[in-house]
Amino acid sequence: DTAVSQTPKYLVTQMGNDKSIKCEQNLGHDTMYWYKQDSKKFLKIMFSYNNKELIINETVPNRFSPKSPDKAHLNLHINSLELGDSAVYFCASSQGGLGSPLHFGNGTRLTVT
Amino acid sequence: AQKITQTQPGMFVQEKEAVTLDCTYDTSDPSYGLFWYKQPSSGEMIFLIYQGSYDQQNATEGRYSLNFQKARKSANLVISASQLGDSAMYFCALRFYGGATNKLIFGTGTLLAVQP
Numbered sequence: 179d180t181a182v183s184q185t186p187k188y189l190v191t192q193m194g195n196d197k198s199i200k201c202e203q204n205l206g207h208d209t210m211y212w213y214k215q216d217s218k219k220f221l222k223i224m225f226s227y228n229n230k231e232l233i234i235n236e237t238v239p240n241r242f243s244p245k246s247p248d249k250a251h252l253n254l255h256i257n258s259l260e261l262g263d264s265a266v267y268f269c270a271s272s273q274g275g276l277g278s279p280l281h282f283g284n285g286t287r288l289t290v291t
Numbered sequence: 292a293q294k295i296t297q298t299q300p301g302m303f304v305q306e307k308e309a310v311t312l313d314c315t316y317d318t319s320d321p322s323y324g325l326f327w328y329k330q331p332s333s334g335e336m337i338f339l340i341y342q343g344s345y346d347q348q349n350a351t352e353g354r355y356s357l358n359f360q361k362a363r364k365s366a367n368l369v370i371s372a373s374q375l376g377d378s379a380m381y382f383c384a385l386r387f388y389g390g391a392t393n394k395l396i397f398g399t400g401t402l403l404a405v406q407p
Contacts, residue, residue: 211395219330219380221397233392268336276324276386276393277343282336 181205184269184283191259192291199254199286201269207281209233209274210252212244215266215285227252228274256288264290293318295385297398304373304405311358312368312401314383320344324386325366326395327357331379339381342366370403378405 184201191197203210211234212224226234227246241257252269266287270280294317304310316325327339342350342357350357358367370377383398 209392219400221382223394223396226392226394228392234394266334270336274393276322276388277341279326279338279341280336280395281338282328284335287334 182269182271182281182283184267184286186286187284188287188289190289190291193259193261195259196255196257197259197288198256199267199269199288201252201254201283203250203269203271203281205271205281207271207273208249209272210246210249211270211272211280212252212254213268213270213282215268217265221268225252225254259288259290261290264288293320293385293387293394293396295383295396295398297383297401299401300399301402301404304370304403306375306405306407307372309369309371310373310403312370312381312383312403313365314367314398315363315365316383316385317364318385318387320387322388325357325359326384326386327355327366327368328382328384328397329377329379330382330400331376336382340368373405375405375407378403 182203209228211226225244230246243255246252266285269283272278272280323344325342329337340352354371356369380400386395
């Protein structure tokens, strides 16, 4: 059973297009996240939702819009894609406490040409 | 501001030897958590080990142990008896309360290569 699954695994698209990445977790966790990993492997938090409510919104361009229809799902929609959006996007989930590890999906490699 | 630092971009170790990956952090909060993750070349993020700021003993999980020195603000990962499959990127991460919730921030990672 996959704990955190995200689709698609790969996404290749042209500048200016709009794309979405979907994420689902079956761990019963209350909190879900989107992280971006750049070409130097640096992982940066983008968004976090707790029970469908946005609780973390880092300085991310408003072309990125997360949506959480329920606490098991968190999607990421990106408008007007730019070359600099090329990265690996990871979805993750956890319980809320400081000691709870994040469980990551396998990542979506987005390439903008 | 909270910060996490990994100063070793890359490390080599011989198979079956132990290796220590360094991690230092900076936070003024008394409550925080420290995590280590492994990212093999296949790309997935694998949780390895956790240490809480109030934990008296160093965390251990199989061949992984965490050398937690609170006064020095360091949380080094020790891998004993290295195996070829340990070759991967290793990330240290700090979880702390930031405003209404808590955040997990990552260091820049250390790329470990295990040589036969």
